[in-house]
Amino acid sequence: MPFETIVLAHDGALSTLTINRPKALNALNAQVIRELDQALGEVRARKETRALIVTGGGEKAFVAGADIAEMAGLTKEQALAFAAEGQRVLASLEALKVPTIAAVNGFALGGGCELALACDFIIASEKAKLGLPEVSLAVIPGFGGTQRLTRLLGKAMAKQLIFTGDAIDAAKALQLGLVNEVVAPDALLARAAELGKKIATRGPIAVAQAKKAIEQGFDLSLEKGCELERHAFVDLFGTADQKEGMKAFLEKRAASFTGQ
Numbered sequence: 001m002p003f004e005t006i007v008l009a010h011d012g013a014l015s016t017l018t019i020n021r022p023k024a025l026n027a028l029n030a031q032v033i034r035e036l037d038q039a040l041g042e043v044r045a046r047k048e049t050r051a052l053i054v055t056g057g058g059e060k061a062f063v064a065g066a067d068i069a070e071m072a073g074l075t076k077e078q079a080l081a082f083a084a085e086g087q088r089v090l091a092s093l094e095a096l097k098v099p100t101i102a103a104v105n106g107f108a109l110g111g112g113c114e115l116a117l118a119c120d121f122i123i124a125s126e127k128a129k130l131g132l133p134e135v136s137l138a139v140i141p142g143f144g145g146t147q148r149l150t151r152l153l154g155k156a157m158a159k160q161l162i163f164t165g166d167a168i169d170a171a172k173a174l175q176l177g178l179v180n181e182v183v184a185p186d187a188l189l190a191r192a193a194e195l196g197k198k199i200a201t202r203g204p205i206a207v208a209q210a211k212k213a214i215e216q217g218f219d220l221s222l223e224k225g226c227e228l229e230r231h232a233f234v235d236l237f238g239t240a241d242q243k244e245g246m247k248a249f250l251e252k253r254a255a256s257f258t259g260q
């Protein structure tokens with residue numbers, strides 16, 4: 001499906017979704033959110049995809065937030081619908097079975113930071129700036145930022161960042177654990193692709209079950225989380241990939257997985 005604000009490209013097992021509205025620093029207006037939702041549907045339906053990179057078009061921004069011009073005149077009812085839709089679409093990104101990597105190439109502010117937080121992990125360019133500046137507009141994050149940032153960094157650091165609205169640079173984000181790696185700007189997409197392609201060589205059902213165990217287990221007690229892990233572990237036995245993975249090891253050759 002052709003999009004106006006999204007570019008969705010596929011390279012074998014790796015798909016790349018670029019938010020592409022650079023004149024507005026890729027701000028998330030209703031059209032971007034709608035097209036993001038559709039593009040995620042395409043990724044879900046594409047059997048070959050085993051990892052997804054999310055990035056921003058242009059030189060300056062990953063995504064500079066929800067579109068302030070569109071938000072400025074919202075009524076309470078419209079604001080509720082806007083937040084609910086943004087949260088729903090980011091939840092569907094988070095729920096993709098395949099791993100997702102945010103390649104943050106510049107400003108990731110407000111809804112842009114929330115988009116990156118809905119990915120499994122973030123790789124940042126040295127030029128990246130991340131933050132939740134909503135209180136400077138006298139609102140708060142509405143696409144899951146108060147929840148996902150707090151779960152990732154803990155309450156005190158999330159409060160400092162959200163109450164001040166300060167954006168942090170890539171080095172600080174690395175120190176806090178908000179991003180996993182920082183690379184030179186021109187190496188960003190290559191590094192994200194390298195990670196995506198490596199993940200794509202692993203057992204795809206196993207990677208999906210690992211993601212499920214981490215995501216669903218995170219809010220459970222350790223005991224319940226381990227129970228969930230046990231079931232996910234057992235489900236993998238008897239798959240063709242499990243047989244192939246272990247056989248290939250014993251035969252001292254590389255495994256070839258089919259996702260069965």
Ligand code: CAA
Pocket residue numbers: 023024025027064065066067068069086107109110111112114133134137140141142143145
């Ligand atoms: N919404 C709408 N338009 C935006 C935008 C946004 N979030 N961010 C940038 N733009 C537009 C600017 O209005 C400008 O458009 P014009 O050329 O038509 O004037 C264009 O993008 C370029 O931006 P700047 O001229 O401002 O670029 P800069 O380099 O001087 O500054 C910036 C860059 C610091 C990122 C600055 O643009 C900025 O502060 N943007 C807003 C960041 C923000 O507050 N984000 C949070 C939004 S609220 C939110 O996201 C709520 C939620 O949780 C759902």
